Amino acid sequence: MSPHAQRRLFAIGALVIAAGAFAWLSQASMSQDLVYYWSPTELLSKGDAAKGATVRIMGLVEKGSVDWKPDEQTLVFRVTDGSKQVTIEGKGAPPQMFREGIGVVVEGEMGPDGIFRSHEVLVKHNNEYKPPVAGMPPADMSKTLATEGS
Amino acid sequence: MISLPHLASLPVTPGQLTGLLAILTIVLMNISRGRAWYHLPSWEHAFGLVGLSLLVDGQYLGLIDAPREAMMGETGRIMYVHVPSAWLTMVVFLFTCIFAVGFLLTGKRVFDLLVESTTEVGIILSILLQATGMLFAKPTWGVYWDWDPRLVSTTVMMLSFMGVLSLRAALDDAERRATWTSVGAILATTSMGVTYMSVRWWRSIHQMQSSPDTIAKPMVLILRINAFAFLFLSIWLIARRWRIADAQARMDEAPPLPPEVTV
Structure with a gap:
């Protein structure tokens, strides 16, 4: 085989493998066996089986549910996916962007009492980038929970 | 805290100044080396020049002119x-x-x-x-x-x-x-x-992925300016790297030098 024909074969082979791997991954990803986080509904549907295991759940911080005690450094709030809620309890201040209505990913474990003990709270930003709207209080633009709670 | 004026209110933008200084440097270097003042050693430097100017203005716009992001504040920049x-x-x-x-x-x-x-x-x-x-x-x-x-x-x-x-x-x-x-x-x-x-x-x-629908208009424009700055600078870097690789390949191909004759 001439070097030219051999290289062309390599090109076709590499492209087929690359496209095949990509197609396979796009199919495999749909199964959702391995997920980065669960929704509150999925967590609660597992019942007792989920208790004690370290998992992540994602949802929105429910309006009016945030209870931050700066003196004790404890944070209690509920995450919701619209149908089910989970109460989260944890130590330490959350990230600066944490607020009611924002998406969060919480890593922790479901206690026997049905309260989720968080090890870590991450804030999920959506893909919208907007300047503050007129009339928005300046404190809202970069507020921290510490100033809000006290 | 110092507050810098918006780009549009400046008589000369920082990017234009950077570009002018760079062109001046090239002209002076050419003259000092006895070349025509407009001589560019290679075409890709034009991309580098435009890219650098766009980057300076793009970053100025991003840091100073752009409104701060509603949720992330200054961090959003x-x-x-x-x-x-x-x-x-x-x-x-x-x-x-x-x-x-x-x-x-x-x-x-x-x-x-x-x-x-x-x-x-x-x-x-x-x-x-x-x-x-x-x-x-x-x-x-x-x-x-x-x-x-x-x-x-x-x-x-x-x-x-x-x-x-x-x-x-x-x-x-x-x-x-x-x-x-x-x-x-x-x-x-x-x-x-x-x-x-x-x-x-x-x-x-x-x-x-964000799209122009999910990003406020002034932010989209500034992102585009910075994207073109990155594009031009990438072309510049790739071309520079390619010239090195080309010189290396020619050197590897060249026949070995004859052994030095000692007298």
Whole structure:
């Protein structure tokens, strides 16, 4: 085989493998066996089986549910996916962007009492980038929970 | 705290000033070396010049003019570096793949050298992408790093293309080296596609791709200016790297010098 024909074969082979791997991954990803986080509904549907295991759940911080005690450094709030809620309890201040209505990913474990003990709270930003709207209080633009709670 | 005026109110923008100074430097260097004042040693410097000017103005706009982001405040300004580096990482690696296919189909050396150049520049861009991503993540998400699909796939992409360079460095025969570099580059491109799709295929803490519909108008314009700055600077870097690779290849091909005659 001439070097030219051999290289062309390599090109076709590499492209087929690359496209095949990509197609396979796009199919495999749909199964959702391995997920980065669960929704509150999925967590609660597992019942007792989920208790004690370290998992992540994602949802929105429910309006009016945030209870931050700066003196004790404890944070209690509920995450919701619209149908089910989970109460989260944890130590330490959350990230600066944490607020009611924002998406969060919480890593922790479901206690026997049905309260989720968080090890870590991450804030999920959506893909919208907007300047503050007129009339928005300046404190809202970069507020921290510490100033809000006290 | 000092407050700087908006770009539009300046008589000369910082980018225009940078461009003028750079042109002046080139003219003076040419005169001092006895060349025509308008002589540019190579065409890619024009891209570098425009890219640098755009970058200076783009970053000024991003840091000073752009409204602060409603949720993220001043932290949101890092997107004017993070997003362009993400776009250009993808574009440059896409060209790596195109050049690799080009080499395997035509066997022309220029494609092989461009595969090498674009891979290296793409890796630099992806390091910048990762670094700015981590600095962005800490104040917004709360952590520098997490085992998230987007972050992991980006790292895999970066390591794949680094692997292509190691493969290239390990092969001595020019013909085999070129062939296997191209094959490796095409395979590594899969990881680029996965990185792009990761926020759609899997649940991720990273948001989906933004579009002009999800970004406020003044921010879109500033992002575009920075994206073009990154594009022009990438072309400049790739061309510079290609010239080095070309000189190296010519040197390797040249017949050995005759042994020195000692008298």
